Amino acid sequence: MDNLLVKTGSSLKTFFTELGGISIMVFKAFAAIRIRHNFIPQIIEQFILIGKKSLPLVVVTSAFMGLAIGVQVGFQMTGFTPHWIAGGMILRTILIDLGPITIGLVLSGRISAGIAAELGTMKVTEQVDALRSFAIDPIGYLVTPRLIAAIFSVPALLVFSNSIAILLSYVSCNMTIHITWNEFVQGMRYSFYVSDLMTSLIKSLVFGVVLISLGAYFGLNCQRGAKGVGSATTLAVVWASVSVFVLDYVISTIVFYA
Amino acid sequence: MIEINQLYKSFGKLNVLHGVDLTLCDGEILTVFGKSGVGKTVLIKAIIGLIEPDSGSISIDGVDVTNFSEKQFNEKVRPHISFVFQDGALWDSMTVGANIELALHAQDHISEAERRSRIQESLRLVDLSGAEDVYPDELSGGMLKRAAIARAIATRPRYLLYDEPTTGLDPILTNVIYDLIMHLNQKLGTTSLIISHDISGMEKISNRVSLLHDGKVVLTCDTEDMWEQDNEIFNEFLNGKAYSHEE
Ligand SMILES: Nc1ncnc2c1ncn2[C@@H]1O[C@H](COP(=O)(O)OP(=O)(O)OP(=O)(O)O)[C@@H](O)[C@H]1O
Ligand SMILES: [Mg+2]
Numbered sequence: 001m002d003n004l005l006v007k008t009g010s011s012l013k014t015f016f017t018e019l020g021g022i023s024i025m026v027f028k029a030f031a032a033i034r035i036r037h038n039f040i041p042q043i044i045e046q047f048i049l050i051g052k053k054s055l056p057l058v059v060v061t062s063a064f065m066g067l068a069i070g071v072q073v074g075f076q077m078t079g080f081t082p083h084w085i086a087g088g089m090i091l092r093t094i095l096i097d098l099g100p101i102t103i104g105l106v107l108s109g110r111i112s113a114g115i116a117a118e119l120g121t122m123k124v125t126e127q128v129d130a131l132r133s134f135a136i137d138p139i140g141y142l143v144t145p146r147l148i149a150a151i152f153s154v155p156a157l158l159v160f161s162n163s164i165a166i167l168l169s170y171v172s173c174n175m176t177i178h179i180t181w182n183e184f185v186q187g188m189r190y191s192f193y194v195s196d197l198m199t200s201l202i203k204s205l206v207f208g209v210v211l212i213s214l215g216a217y218f219g220l221n222c223q224r225g226a227k228g229v230g231s232a233t234t235l236a237v238v239w240a241s242v243s244v245f246v247l248d249y250v251i252s253t254i255v256f257y258a
Numbered sequence: 259m260i261e262i263n264q265l266y267k268s269f270g271k272l273n274v275l276h277g278v279d280l281t282l283c284d285g286e287i288l289t290v291f292g293k294s295g296v297g298k299t300v301l302i303k304a305i306i307g308l309i310e311p312d313s314g315s316i317s318i319d320g321v322d323v324t325n326f327s328e329k330q331f332n333e334k335v336r337p338h339i340s341f342v343f344q345d346g347a348l349w350d351s352m353t354v355g356a357n358i359e360l361a362l363h364a365q366d367h368i369s370e371a372e373r374r375s376r377i378q379e380s381l382r383l384v385d386l387s388g389a390e391d392v393y394p395d396e397l398s399g400g401m402l403k404r405a406a407i408a409r410a411i412a413t414r415p416r417y418l419l420y421d422e423p424t425t426g427l428d429p430i431l432t433n434v435i436y437d438l439i440m441h442l443n444q445k446l447g448t449t450s451l452i453i454s455h456d457i458s459g460m461e462k463i464s465n466r467v468s469l470l471h472d473g474k475v476v477l478t479c480d481t482e483d484m485w486e487q488d489n490e491i492f493n494e495f496l497n498g499k500a501y502s503h504e505e
Contacts, residue, residue, distance in 0.1 A: 126344070129347065132307075132338070135331075
């Protein structure tokens with residue numbers, strides 16, 4: 001029992017230490033915006049990189065997520081419920097939760113892990129020390145452009161992902177209950193709220209910042225050796241995917257009940 | 259002049275440095291040697307603030323930098339001291355030319371034209387002219403080290419710290435690098451601190467040698483006198499015996 005308490009205590013301590021470290025890094029990354037001027041080319045480069053890396057995966061996962069939702073909602077519609085209701089249900093489910101979560105998980109695997117591996121390798125090969133030795137702040141140089149790029153690219157990816165998911169959910173819903181495009185759109189119109197769209201965008205923006213930060217933090221704090229890079233990558237993915245679910249819940253609660 | 263006094267550093271339970279004293283005099287080439295893992299890299303990283311010592315002091319040109327913040331190191335120390343990393347540590351996402359350009363970045367008083375000419379000149383000095391657009395992973399080990407030296411000298415530092423600049427190179431390339439270090443020392447007036455395992459090489463180029471052993475500098479002497487010391491550990495190292503019974 002004592003042992004359990006000690007273990008829990010030390011895990012909690014680690015958790016809060018990491019959380020503190022991550023927050024400080026994010027703060028420094030945003031503070032560095034002032035300091036460096038010629039950010040733009042790097043931001044564009046990172047923007048393209050994030051898009052290029054995750055687009056194919058986003059297309060595939062959003063498509064199947066949409067197809068599955070279409071079938072599922074269609075299945076629940078049997079009976080006397082009017083068909084058009086399906087359109088609204090699908091729209092809201094995708095906008096509020098499934099869209100952001102899909103993007104979040106895809107990016108955890110693709111972007112957080114990628115950044116952790118890249119910066120981790122730079123760290124163990126002394127490239128990060130080399131930056132510092134030439135008076136270049138590694139956070140400002142490596143993290144800030146990626147963060148800014150994520151602020152623009154992740155919401156864009158989300159809009160794209162949501163559109164694909166909604167279109168394909170219509171296809172599969174049409175195949176199960178023969179809902180027409182007009183009924184589907186009518187349903188979506190009835191239940192469209194701007195606040196839902198905002199929630200979706202806010203979630204994607206927060207996920208973007210958090211996922212980039214986690215990847216960068218674990219990469220820059222990578223332990224020595226190849227094993228260090230491996231565990232930095234794993235840590236980044238684990239933290240990133242858990243954060244997606246936690247933040248999804250937190251943001252929903254704030255938006256809908258606060 | 260760089261003066262290190264009673265420097266201590268440990269990582270967790272591992273006591274790496276305990277009480278290192280070392281002085282680097284202006285204009286000289288000093289070689290520090292010692293067995294692998296003894297803390298040579300840790301010691302020279304501490305000089306430019308890449309590793310924070312637990313206690314002791316480091317002063318550079320009479321200024322105590324021990325408690326400098328990262329910002330102070332960036333402004334007052336790092337522009338004057340360049341570090342050549344053990345494995346080059348070139349930024350591998352960019353070309354050799356871009357590497358040098360980025361190294362010059364922090365020195366923003368340099369004009370664009372000056373920057374270009376510094377890149378050319380540094381590459382010429384290390385005999386790598388034309389390698390500007392090559393990526394680090396396309397370079398051989400020896401070229402990589404020379405590119406790293408080119409990047410280090412582009413900022414025209416007063417001090418150069420070399421972490422094992424010749425380890426892993428063939429004898430001919432080793433001599434090329436040594437000639438380069440001596441040349442820079444004489445031509446640019448750079449003071450150099452070299453970490454090396456190469457006894458004959460250090461005899462050739464350095465003014466003084468120091469042995470780091472068990473967390474301390476055991477002995478420092480002029481290179482001319484290095485074969486006449488009566489320190490047992492020092493002599494064992496010079497004759498290559500230390501490795502046979504300690505590793
Ligand atoms: N950042 C660090 N965290 C933990 N331990 C470290 C760190 N840096 C160095 N060490 C440890 O300190 C000791 C000295 O390392 P250092 O790299 O200075 O050795 P070295 O003398 O340069 O060896 P080599 O000749 O192999 O390069 C080693 O045991 C190493 O594992
Ligand atoms: Mg070393």
